[in-house]
Amino acid sequence: MENKMHYFYVLECADGSYYAGYTNNIEKRIQTHNEGKGAKYTRARRPVVLRYYEQYETKTEAMQAEYRFKQLKRPEKERIVQIGGYGIEESKEL
Known part of the structure; x- marks a missing residue:
């Protein structure tokens, strides 16, 4: 069986907005x-x-993970992008 990983990702668009999505090949x-x-x-x-x-x-x-991120308000999304994640304690709450 193939061991393929799955990704939740956040992009910053040219206008400064965020786009969140799912993929199994992030580079592509x-x-x-x-x-x-x-x-x-x-x-x-x-x-x-x-x-x-x-x-x-x-x-x-x-x-x-994508769904949870999309439910957040912009300041919470910015915090996750800036610090690189939810943090151990917070991820359990989300």
């Missing part, structure tokens, strides 16, 4: 976004830069 996905072939949201906001990612063993875990 960022390239796709920057080619204008990715999500509709990022097409008009190129170029995008990877600001944060987390690696998971299952697609479900990665997509749950």
Whole structure:
């Protein structure tokens, strides 16, 4: 069985907004976004830069992380991107 990793990632768009997503190939996905072939949201906001990612063993875990991130307000998202994560204690609460 193939041991493929799954990623939750956060991009910063050219307009300063964040885009969160899921992929199983992070390098290819960022390239796709920057080619204008990715999500509709990022097409008009190129170029995008990877600001944060987390690696998971299952697609479900990665997509749950994406969902949790999208539920946060902008200041909380900025904090996660700046410090590089939720922190051990906080991740249990989210």
